[in-house]
Amino acid sequence: MTLHIPFDNSYARLPPAFYSAQAPSPVRAPHLVAFNQDLARLLGIAEADRKELAQVFSGNLLPEGATPIAQLYSGHQFGQYNPQLGDGRAVLLGETVGRDGQRRDIQLKGAGRTPYSRGGDGRAWLGPVLREYVVSEAMHALGIPTTRALAAVATGEPVYREGAMPGAILTRVAASHLRVGTFQVFAARGDRNSLKRLTDYAISRHFPDAEGPMGLLAAVRDAQARLIAQWMGVGFIHGVMNTDNCAISGETIDYGPCAFMDVFHPDTVFSSIDRMGRYAYSNQPDIAVWNLAQLATALIQQLDDPAGAVEEATEIVHAMPGLIRSAWLSVFGAKIGLPDATPQDVPLIEDLLRRMAENQADFTNTFRALARGDARDQFTDPTAFDGWETGWRARLPDEGQAAAAMDRANPAFIPRNHRVEEMIAAAVQGDYAPFHRLNAVLARPYATQPEQADLMRPPKPDEVVAATFCGT
Template identity: 50%
Template sequence: MSISLSSDFARAVPEMAVSWEAVPVPEPVLLVLNEPLAKELGLDPAWLRSDGLPFLVGNEAPGVAQAYAGHQFGGYSPRLGDGRALLLGELTHADGTLRDLHLKGSGRTPFARGGDGLAAVGPMLREYVLSEAMHALGIPTTRSLAVVATGAVVHRELPLPGAVLARVASSHLRVGSFQYARNTGDHDLLRRLADHAIARHHPGSTYLELFERVVAAQAELVARWMLVGFIHGVMNTDNMTISGETIDYGPCAFMEAYDPTTVYSSIDHGGRYAYGNQPIVAEWNLARLAEALLPLFADDEDRAVSLALEALGTFDGHFERAWIGGLRAKLGVTGDVQPLLKDLLTLLHANHVDFTSFFHRLAAAARGDAEPARSLFLDLAGIDDWIARWRSLGPDADAVERVNPVYIPRNHLVEEALAAGSAGDLGPLERLLDAVTSPYGERPGLEHFAAPAPQDFSATYRTFCGT
């Protein structure tokens, strides 16, 4: 099969694209392939499973390592970049737009900063499961095309089997990409990067309109994360896209018992990226994007700052509309529900109620059987009063069922699937994927995938970057 990859990014900003070759993989073994996505990209799944395996690990042609900077946990690093990744190029999707084809775990690049450039099977399978689950939930995200075992041994705390992930995105342009370009002092480079972003994502926009649209997209994205209990875990500026897609599934997880302070990441010691902090962090990251773009907003710096602040000031409104609107949809009601929502979140927190289970069980409550939802609470008087107030608004049970997932990537099930997959047993992974890629509506035999983790698991659970 002949593959035609374009090189739009490398042509637009060659200063930010280092031509590089992936580490040779003599005997690649396919672990999982996203056949529907392959077909959308014009790729033959049968070919990818056989002669196309070298293509999936980057051994057919060189790619480019992308340069970018970033604030990591608030500290600025002027030179990060794809340390273990390569952009192979762009493919045309069935919808007529371009998609990046990007590898992770393909070996050291000039941006590796002392790392080995490799990836282990477990973290790559994690990104596959999480990104495809997010896609099924309707949340903008990078997609996973394939995970291929390399046969290499990756040395972390323990020796682990190696793998390469092939992923797809509308682009891999990040806030950190613009920080890098601005930091060079080359305004022509910054302008060409912005022109490339506009052509790729918002044709015809001005530079200020580009920023305004990124603000709106990121505000809505974070609200949609929170509506399903998702915690990204490492919201550095190099992990925030211009496209508004979720990217880099490292120490991410799904909240179980509702608590805004929930943190699972082993490296987030201060809770910077806790569940409830995600809107604040997103707005902070967007302020860094505004700083990078200032020279393009206006020649006069004071005028540029004023325009940037005005655009950034719309974040809260975009977030609140998406968050309140999303919660209203989850409750199946219309009108002013803010007092009802405030009291509900207080009850969920005080009673340590599983976030996903509660909203799923509301469909039964809307049909007259409140016991499944009620049984999650210790404060029965409190929830009985709340349910009575909610029912008085006439909730639509079918709407509740359509919006609230039954199956999410429960943290304990993800860990079980990754451990088995790393040991060569892909059965648990396949069963988990079957559940989370069709997350709405109960299916017989999948009760195990709807249940929260045991309490002792959740109390000590931590996630890791996988680098």
């Protein structure tokens, strides 16, 4: 075996209460669809041929040093607590410390049944695997903290959902897979020893300057506040902000029914399972606070005087909305050319968003067009933009500098839903060219790429993707 992964598996050295030993289930005929060479180099993974890569990242061949496990966690799903979830179709191969000194997990998603599968088949089909590959790598290129995609492998086996679908496995890389739900499961069980051990581990791995459970809570709050503001700034809707999908590292994790908005509206929902709009675009800041409150509830269970910690935890949680608003102002101020935006600029930003919602303006293209002077073309009634533009230009500093700054804050390219669906449809037929094209273009989202202008186009009426779906 020529492939070498420099594993150093700290999570697997925790007590068995945290996970179940679980090898990936072999697949029939693995075929390597994509391998992220830049990420592999960062992780210190030595080169190998495509056949060997397919064997390793399908789970057929276990690399030396791997200690495959399925992690335990619980969580609130759409507000309802589920006492035991866990990796139902994922196997953590292990961890590496990359060339940048950062520790990261390497996980196979869709690797077969585990003790936490809850009746599922433990597999993934090709569509969601390619969607997560494209969207997570696009998020990385946008500068937003996220899990990343190392490899995608077609399994050569069918997966049964509405019908038979081609199976696939994604290799996901994350700062860790610690979730709010990882803490919740031990708190709910009254397992204070495991909760303390987990807290110490999380602090050591992610926030070494944090002091104790409340220090960890504050650090997670700050990371999540920044993340949510960044999501809002690119029109991203996670779709399933359950506590088991909330990473304490502050990374975006679990790209299920996620989407980027085309036409802007604050109440936009894409997830087919979010029938009440709990995780709509405009609700994401409030849900992040709600999730943090669940983490606070779990963390204080390990303290000798939990009641005495409630006031401190409450203060930490109650500070989060203000932190999100401050980060949101910084993000949107930059988007309209005001790097020094103050709270007095909030009405200006909100007025633009209101006019965009009323006039079917494309979120990404409107902000990108501000630097070029043709944003009014995005509005069904261009005079609606004219009524905002005068006040905006009066507030702008040097317009030349502002235009360059806006191009750095406003992407030209996002993973538009209709293009992702086209890519998946082609891949199911064996054509991976659209997949590779999307990855190449989205790796440079802020660059002007005139030859790729068709990927900036919003969907035509018959191309609109009204709902996105989980891969399970």
